[in-house]
Amino acid sequence: MVSRDFVLAGLAIFTVRSVTGKHYTFKVEKKEANAFYPESYFAKLLTGPDNTRNYSYMGTLDTYSGAVRVTKASKYDAKSEPVRVFSWFLGLVFNGKQLPEGYSAYHEGRCGRCGRTLTTPESCEIGIGPECLKQLGV
Numbered sequence: 001m002v003s004r005d006f007v008l009a010g011l012a013i014f015t016v017r018s019v020t021g022k023h024y025t026f027k028v029e030k031k032e033a034n035a036f037y038p039e040s041y042f043a044k045l046l047t048g049p050d051n052t053r054n055y056s057y058m059g060t061l062d063t064y065s066g067a068v069r070v071t072k073a074s075k076y077d078a079k080s081e082p083v084r085v086f087s088w089f090l091g092l093v094f095n096g097k098q099l100p101e102g103y104s105a106y107h108e109g110r111c112g113r114c115g116r117t118l119t120t121p122e123s124c125e126i127g128i129g130p131e132c133l134k135q136l137g138v
Contacts, residue, residue: 002105004094005138006127008041008063009112014127016089019102024082027055043068045075045082058083066090 002014010030017023025046033039041061048054059070067087070078077083092099099105109124110117113132118124128136 001125001127002089002093002107003126004066005136006107006112007061007066007090007093009128009132009136011110011115012112012127013108013110014105015108016085016105017103018085019100024085025051026058026082026086028061043086045086058086061090064094066092066094 002012006012007014007028008030012028013025015023015025027044027046029042029044031037031040031042041063043058043061044055045058046054047056056075057073058076059068059074061067062069065087067090068078068083070076070083089099089105093105107127111123111129111132112127113136114129116129118127118129120130123129126133128138
């Protein structure tokens with residue numbers, strides 16, 4: 001299950017599949033604040049065969065609504081299908097709503113915070129390992 005906590009954990013990878021079978025794999029990476037920039041979450045789309053490196057920047061994540069804010073560096077515009085799917089899906093997730101029948105979403109099977117493989121059913125269900133849950137205060 002993809003949850004708001006999972007998405008905002010810092011290194012979330014998840015796939016959204018439609019009723020037609022078309023799917024998109026997204027990555028949300030957290031960048032800590034520094035002297036020049038506030039904390040940010042970058043939304044990316046898997047665009048190549050290497051599922052560890054072939055991600056294209058879509059924009060920044062609005063942590064309240066789940067929408068993508070496209071920027072000058074974005075590879076997609078706000079009306080592109082991947083940006084619309086990402087924003088629609090996270091809008092549902094962030095508001096506690098269910099996906100319509102026939103749609104599905106999966107997290108990668110790794111912790112959304114540290115990237116370690118998840119092994120317990122509880123961790124797989126929420127997408128965050130027990131140690132990371134403690135560190136996140138969840």
